[in-house]
C-alpha cells in the first residue's frame with residue numbers, strides 16, 4: 001500500500017453542477033481584453049480570479065482595480081498578490097475614466113488593493129478616480145468597493161468628498177470566522193467603516209456590503225451578521241459562494257445550494273435591505289447595475 005503523503009494538501013472537492021461555467025471567447029470579450037491592455041488597467045475580475053470573468057467581460061463590464069495589483073494584506077480567501085506595492089500612477093484616474101467612456105458603462109465599480117503603506121490608504125487616489133470618471137461620463141452611477149482604510153475618518157471622508165452613489169465595503173464573513181479569513185481587518189472595524197460612510201456623507205449615499213458563504217458559518221451566525229449590517233444602516237447586500245482560488249487558500253467547507261441562497265435573500269429583504277443579490281455566483285460587483293438609484 002502506498003504511504004500517505006502528509007505534505008500533500010487534500011484534493012479539492014468537485015464543483016456542484018450549479019457552479020460549473022462555460023468559458024466562451026467572444027469578440028466582445030476580446031474587445032474588453034484589448035481595451036484594458038491598451039490602457040494598462042487592472043481588474044479585480046482577473047486579479048481575484050472571479051468565476052464571472054467571462055460573462056461580465058463578454059457583456060462589456062469589468063470592475064477596475066486601482067492603486068496597483070499588489071496588496072499589502074494577505075486574506076485567506078483572496079487571490080490578489082500580496083507584495084510590496086509600486087508607487088501610485090498619477091494618470092491612472094484618467095485611464096479609468098477613458099476606459100469607462102469607451103466601454104459606455106452606465107454603472108462603474110471601482111475597487112482597490114489595500115494600501116496600508118500609504119498614509120491615507122489610497123483614499124485620495126479613489127477621490128481623484130471618481131472625479132475623473134464623472135467628468136468624462138456625466139450621469140454615470142459610481143460605485144466604490146473600498147478597503148477598511150483602518151477606519152480612518154479623514155480617509156473615508158476623502159472618498160465621500162467625491163460623492164460616489166454607492167459606498168461598498170465587504171464584511172466578507174461572520175464574526176467568529178473573521179480572524180481566520182481576513183488579514184488585519186476586523187469585523188467591528190468593517191461595521192464602523194459602513195456606519196461612518198452613512199454618517200459622514202453630505203448627500204444621501206447607499207452603503208453596500210457582501211458576505212461569502214461556504215466558509216463554515218452557521219445560519220444563526222449569518223443572520224447575526226445581516227442584523228449587524230442593518231444596525232449600521234447598510235442598504236444593499238450581496239451573498240455569494242466562496243470558491244477556493246488555489247490550494248494555498250482556505251478550503252470550501254460547504255457548497256450552499258441555490259435554494260438556500262434564495263431563502264437567505266428573502267430573509268435579508270425582510271430585514272430591510274433595499275436591494276439583495278443572493279446566489280452561488282454572486283460577487284460584490286456581479287450585475288451591480290441591476291440596482292437602480294431611487
Ligand code: SF4
Pocket residue numbers: 044045046050051052053054056057061062063283284285286287
Ligand atoms: S462579478 Fe465583478 S469581479 Fe467578477 S467578473 Fe464580474 S465585474 Fe469582474
